[in-house]
Amino acid sequence: MTTDAGPRENQLDSGRSYAFINVMTGAPLTVDPDTNTVVGRTRYAGTPFQVWEATSTNGLWTFKNTETGRYLGHNLDVIIEEHEIIKATTHPFTWRVERDAKGWAKLWVPFTRLVLDMEIGQGRRTVMSCISHDRSNQKWILSPDIESKLPIIPGDLYKIVSSFAGTVLHLEASGAVSGHEYNEGRNQKWEAISSGTGTWFLRNHFTGRYLGIEGDIATNDKSFLVGIDQPFAWDITRKYIDGEPCKREGVLLRVPSTLLAPHLLAWGKAPGTKVHLYHHEEQYWVFEKVQHP
16 A cells, blocks of 8 residues: 655545554554554555544544444543554544655644554554654654555566565475575465455465475474465565655565564575564565566
């Protein structure tokens, strides 16, 4: 999804729907339908729980979730203090919206020093009201592009390139996956297959095996990537830097419901460097389309 809306390019329009993307994390504001709490999700999927209709009221703004009809804010009976959790409320809650030169928005609770904030802890992204500061976890991109888009097309072949090493995922004869310079080999080409449930399978064009992990349990710093016979689901999301999609349309690959991602062992750039699961978002991957042989 695009994230380049700015005060000069795209004004905030009353009656229009937006996705809220946190500048620091790239996580979208999402209503948890079980608790009516507003949370940050790892993936923008374009569901109605992640889309908000903006309405202007005397210079202030309300944001109504298009699925639940509830509003971004706090309940009426709550005395709003720092670290108060944001809810999807039944009544309109007003915000003062302030945009900076980059188009990033800060949402203020009117007549207070509190702003909309996303905190990260223990793998969770909690949305709350906090005292204003200059860090980017309190800045938001209000994107009118509410369709979910990835730089991947089902059925196409890709080389999967490390953003920092420039090497590609290479399936060895042993079944191990390592980083290698690209040589146009079929064992370095991966077919993207949609699972139909929001995740992806990556099938090696040479062996027909799927990109997966050793064993049954994904473990940080221990599980190595291998080619396996059965489809293995990957969660693929856009990589954001300072709230905008990174150059070359990079993505994060993760084991679903975890923060574990493929990582070149010890940040190795040498050919043959093994690839394991590790929690470190600085290393992302670029899917570059290649031709069928």
